[in-house]
Amino acid sequence: MVGSSPTMTPDLCAETVESPMSHLVLDGLTKRFGGFTAVDAMNLSVERGEFVSLLGPSGCGKTTTLQMIAGFVDVDHGGIRLDGADLVSVAPNKRGLGIVFQSYALFPHMTVAENIAFGLEMRDIAKADRDRQTLAAMELVGLKGFADRYPRRMSGGQQQRVALARALVIKPALLLLDEPLSNLDAKLREEMQGELRQIQRSIGTTTILVTHDQHEAMALSDRIVLMNQGRIEQIGAPHEVYDHPASAFVASFLGKTNVLAAAGDGQGAVTVGDFVLPLPGAGKGPLQLAVRPERLTFALAGEAGLEARITGRVFQGTHWLLAAESAAGTLTLMRGNDGAAVPGEGEMVRLRFSAADAALLPAGAAA
Amino acid sequence: MSGVVTQRNAPFLLTGPALLVFLGLVIIPLGMTVLLSFYDWGQYKGIVPEFTLKNWIEVFTDSYFFEIFMRTFRIAFLVTLAAIVIGVPEAYILNRMSPAWRSAFLLVIIGPLLVSVVARTLGWALLLGSTGLVNQGLIALGLIKTPLEFMFTETGVVIALIHVLIPFMILAVWASLQRLDPQIENAALSLGAGRLTIWRRVILPQIVPGILSGSIIVFALAASAFASPAIIGGRRLKVASTLAYDEFLNTLNWPLGAAVATLLLVALVLITVGSNRLIERRYAQVFE
Numbered sequence: 001m002v003g004s005s006p007t008m009t010p011d012l013c014a015e016t017v018e019s020p021m022s023h024l025v026l027d028g029l030t031k032r033f034g035g036f037t038a039v040d041a042m043n044l045s046v047e048r049g050e051f052v053s054l055l056g057p058s059g060c061g062k063t064t065t066l067q068m069i070a071g072f073v074d075v076d077h078g079g080i081r082l083d084g085a086d087l088v089s090v091a092p093n094k095r096g097l098g099i100v101f102q103s104y105a106l107f108p109h110m111t112v113a114e115n116i117a118f119g120l121e122m123r124d125i126a127k128a129d130r131d132r133q134t135l136a137a138m139e140l141v142g143l144k145g146f147a148d149r150y151p152r153r154m155s156g157g158q159q160q161r162v163a164l165a166r167a168l169v170i171k172p173a174l175l176l177l178d179e180p181l182s183n184l185d186a187k188l189r190e191e192m193q194g195e196l197r198q199i200q201r202s203i204g205t206t207t208i209l210v211t212h213d214q215h216e217a218m219a220l221s222d223r224i225v226l227m228n229q230g231r232i233e234q235i236g237a238p239h240e241v242y243d244h245p246a247s248a249f250v251a252s253f254l255g256k257t258n259v260l261a262a263a264g265d266g267q268g269a270v271t272v273g274d275f276v277l278p279l280p281g282a283g284k285g286p287l288q289l290a291v292r293p294e295r296l297t298f299a300l301a302g303e304a305g306l307e308a309r310i311t312g313r314v315f316q317g318t319h320w321l322l323a324a325e326s327a328a329g330t331l332t333l334m335r336g337n338d339g340a341a342v343p344g345e346g347e348m349v350r351l352r353f354s355a356a357d358a359a360l361l362p363a364g365a366a367a
Numbered sequence: 368m369s370g371v372v373t374q375r376n377a378p379f380l381l382t383g384p385a386l387l388v389f390l391g392l393v394i395i396p397l398g399m400t401v402l403l404s405f406y407d408w409g410q411y412k413g414i415v416p417e418f419t420l421k422n423w424i425e426v427f428t429d430s431y432f433f434e435i436f437m438r439t440f441r442i443a444f445l446v447t448l449a450a451i452v453i454g455v456p457e458a459y460i461l462n463r464m465s466p467a468w469r470s471a472f473l474l475v476i477i478g479p480l481l482v483s484v485v486a487r488t489l490g491w492a493l494l495l496g497s498t499g500l501v502n503q504g505l506i507a508l509g510l511i512k513t514p515l516e517f518m519f520t521e522t523g524v525v526i527a528l529i530h531v532l533i534p535f536m537i538l539a540v541w542a543s544l545q546r547l548d549p550q551i552e553n554a555a556l557s558l559g560a561g562r563l564t565i566w567r568r569v570i571l572p573q574i575v576p577g578i579l580s581g582s583i584i585v586f587a588l589a590a591s592a593f594a595s596p597a598i599i600g601g602r603r604l605k606v607a608s609t610l611a612y613d614e615f616l617n618t619l620n621w622p623l624g625a626a627v628a629t630l631l632l633v634a635l636v637l638i639t640v641g642s643n644r645l646i647e648r649r650y651a652q653v654f655e
Contacts, residue, residue, distance in 0.1 A: 072553050093556045105554035109572040109652045118568075122559035150652050170558060 023048040023206050024069070024174060028078035031064050038064040040230035041078065046208065051200055053209040053217035056227035057253070062210045065227075066176055069208065071095055082173055093122075098167030098205070102179040104159045106151040112138070112162050113147040119170040137169035140199060157188045164196070168203065175200070175207040181216060193219050214254050218242070226250050243292075248361045251290035258296070259361065260289045260328040273327035275306040279355045288361040293321070293334040295357035298349055305350030310343050324349065397632075404626035414621055422626040432610075432627070436634070439607040442521055443590035446528045450585045451578060453529070454536035458577075459570070461537065462544040477538075479531045484594040491527040492518060492598060519601040527595040532588055536581035543577025544570075575650045583639045590635055607631040 022045040029042040039061040046052050054062035067073040069080055071092030080087040087095060107115050113134050120130045138144055141161040151159050160180060167175060180196075181189045197220050200207050211217050217224050218238040226233040226241060226249075234246040245251035248259060262272045266284030270277055279289075299305030308326035320335045320342050333351065335342050343349050372380060404422055407415040426432045461472055479487060494500045495517035502514040517523035547570070548554075555565045596606045605613070607627060614624030 070553070070557060072556070092553075093559050093561060095557075096559070097557060099554065099557040101548075101550040101554060103548050103550055105548045105550040107551070107555075107569055107573075109650070118555070118560070119558035122564070152652075166558070 022046065023050070023083060024208075025081040026065070026069075026078070027081065029065065029068060029075060029080065030077035031061070031068060031073060032076050037230050039068070042230075042232060044225060044232070044235070046206060048206055049204045051197070051207045051209065051220060051222045053211055053221040053224050054227055055211055055214060055217040055224050055253075056233075058212060059229075060227040061230040062212075062227050063178065066178055066208060066210045069174070070097060070099055070176055096170065096172055097174045097176055098170060098172030099176045100160075100163045100167050100178065100180045102182060104151075104163040104180075104183075106159055106162055106166070108151055110150075111147065112143065112149050112151070112154075115151065115162055116166045116169050119166060123170065133169055137165040140168065140203075141165045142195070156184050157192060160184065160192060164199070168199075168205070172205060175205045177207065177209040177211075179211055179213075180209075182211075182213065189216070196220065218254075226253065228253075243359070245290055245359050245361075248288065248290070251359060251361065256293050256332055258291045258293065258329070258331045258333075260291060260331075260358075262287050262289050262328065273306045275304055275352065277353075277355055277358070279358065279360065282360060290359040290361055291353050291357055293332045295353050296331065296333040296351050297353065298343075299352045303350070303352060305352040308349055308351050310345055310347050310349060312345060313342065324351070326351070400625045401629050403622055404629050406622040406625075408620050408622045413619075422623045425623065426626050426630055435605050435610050436607055436630070438521065438604075439590055439631070440634070440638070442524055442528065442596070442606065443586050445521075445525050446532060446589040447582050447586045449525070449529045450533045450536040451582060454533050454581065455540050455574070455578060457533075458537045458540035458544055461541055477534045480534055484531070485598070487531060488527055488595050488598040491523070491530070491595075495523050495526065495599070518599060519604050521600075521604065523599045524596050524604065524606075527599050528589050528592055531595065532585045532592075535584040535588070536578075539581030539584065540574055540577040543574040547573055572650060573653055575646065575653055579643065579646050583643065587635055587639060591631065 024044075024046040026042050026044040029039055030037070031039040042061075042065060044052075054065060056062050064073055068075050069087070071087075071090070075088050082095075107118065110118065113131075116137050117130050117134045120133055125133070135144075135147075138147065141164050143158065143161050143165060146154070146158065146162075151162060154162070160183075163180070177196075181192055184192060193216060200220075209217070209220060221238060223235060224238055224241050225235050228249050234241050234250050236244075241250060242254050245254065245257070251257040251259065260272050262270045262282075264270045264279075264282040264284050264287050268278060268280045268282065270279045270282045270287065270289070272289065306326050306328060308324040308331060310322055311325050311330075312323040314321045315337075317337065319337050322333045322335060322342070324331045324333060331351070403414075405418050405420070407417045407419045407421065409415065457476070461469060461476070464472060482490075492499075496502070497514040497516070497518070499517070501517065502511075505511045505515065517526070551569060551573075552565055555569045560568065591608050592606075593608045593612065596604065597609050597612075600606065600609065608631065611624045611627040611631070614620045614627060618624075
């Protein structure tokens with residue numbers, strides 16, 4: 001592909017939309033384990049310097065994808081290209097990718113400095129250079145002064161930093177993160193998220209993160225790749241996939257969502273229970289709408305709305321979570337803790353939402 | 368006795384029964400054996416309970432005993448070395464097998480332990496004899512002209528002992544391999560290390576504790592093995608344990624046999640504890 005003319009033939013473009021500056025390209029990547037298809041014809045292009053998350057439930061193929069990029073799992077079909085060059089035929093120890101493992105996989109018999117210098121040593125870098133780069137990497141991740149410690153004597157967060165420094169010191173073309181924060185407690189995880197993002201920005205290494213934690217994916221990524229059963233469900237910026245889920249799966253996987261049974265009249269209006277809402281593009285007949293709990297509001301006096309009965313409420317500090325029963329199904333709604341009165345259990349309310357807050361789910365998608 | 372269990376006496380009461388068994392079955396017989404080694408013995412007077420150092424002087428000055436002890440530890444050392452060379456890669460392969468194959472091969476590996484020591488050793492005698500399968504095979508292949516001497520040689524004893532003791536090495540190393548982070552090889556691979564480097568720099572240092580404990584077991588069992596040296600080594604090729612046996616049951620010189628047995632025990636303890644200390648210090652980080 002290198003050196004080919006910039007104008008691609010249309011049939012090539014149809015399969016993979018590949019901008020000329022794409023850094024990493026997965027092209028029809030497929031992996032089967034026996035009869036089980038772990039990754040099914042996956043296409044993805046990642047720009048240089050981009051932070052992309054592969055997000056999905058366990059068994060969705062995200063880890064297998066990462067392992068194919070790393071070279072730990074053989075590719076059945078399709079290709080992986082880095083800067084236009086084929087990566088599949090390159091041995092895993094020649095790919096030069098930085099990887100942070102879920103368990104960190106530090107070498108327990110080596111000090112922090114020895115762990116970090118290992119990759120440099122494998123590259124036959126002279127001792128003086130090695131020491132200098134190791135020190136710089138330790139400074140980058142905030143581990144100055146820990147050179148002679150052994151990993152066992154460090155906290156989870158510190159071990160994580162060692163793993164990151166060890167992966168970054170070899171100046172990898174790609175940084176692969178395999179659920180790197182899942183072993184940390186909630187507070188530390190948040191801290192590390194910020195730091196990880198800041199480090200990635202400052203060095204500009206293209207990064208692929210595998211995670212099942214949507215908050216982590218949303219906090220860190222430029223783009224999220226939502227995967228389910230070996231297939232990509234949706235690719236987009238965090239707020240895009242959150243606000244405009246392409247499928248019921250995405251809508252229900254990312255955050256809380258209400259899937260409402262509705263009916264279209266074929267002329268740009270839908271009826272949800274007794275609430276009629278103009279929604280251009282809605283077809284005729286039964287359809288499904290996804291509405292986020294935080295986008296459901298109470299109708300003012302005289303306004304139209306969906307009749308619902310509050311069946312439960314839970315206080316969560318910054319907000320209330322309310323459960324309500326309506327003709328369109330059970331709903332969850334969220335009220336900010338702003339001092340206003342919150343309806344109690346058993347009260348009847350009228351709920352409304354704007355057309356912009358409702359995502360129309362594809363026909364036939366299961367709720 | 369008041370029968371009151373207090374914080375103070377509870378540990379003693381709880382460990383008491385086991386302590387008594389240990390005392391009665393290990394410490395007292397051992398103490399009596401040590402004591403016996405200082406008794407006098409004569410062809411016609413038998414064992415005389417008089418303190419004397421003559422058994423110990425004999426053991427330490429007679430080159431006959433020195434030769435036997437040297438042979439014992441040479442055999443034990445060679446068996447241990449072979450167990451490491453064969454057993455460590457075997458444990459590594461075992462660890463990488465799929466669970467179904469692994470349980471099948473685990474059975475193969477501990478197989479020698481399931482066979483009676485006499486039957487197993489006689490089996491080796493059949494294989495290793497001058498007209499045994501091994502020699503016939505080698506002659507048929509044209510590799511040798513005259514049969515190799517396995518029976519009544521150290522080589523034969525070493526082969527038979529490797530066979531039965533290698534499971535201990537494999538199981539010990541396998542246990543330490545299981546404690547490795549399953550991603551650690553991938554981590555080294557991603558950093559650019561080749562297979563051999565990964566083995567030498569990452570895997571091996573981490574399984575040293577397993578190799579050490581395997582070696583201690585194998586060395587101690589090889590040095591004190593009785594049946595294999597007795598059958599394959601025969602009457603001529605004596606080791607410490609067969610020597611002690613002969614002193615006790617043939618010559619009936621119990622005090623001298625006791626001295627040999629005590630010396631074997633003390634030497635074994637010194638060697639294993641010493642090498643343990645040495646290696647633990649060298650690989651301090653992986654022993655935590």
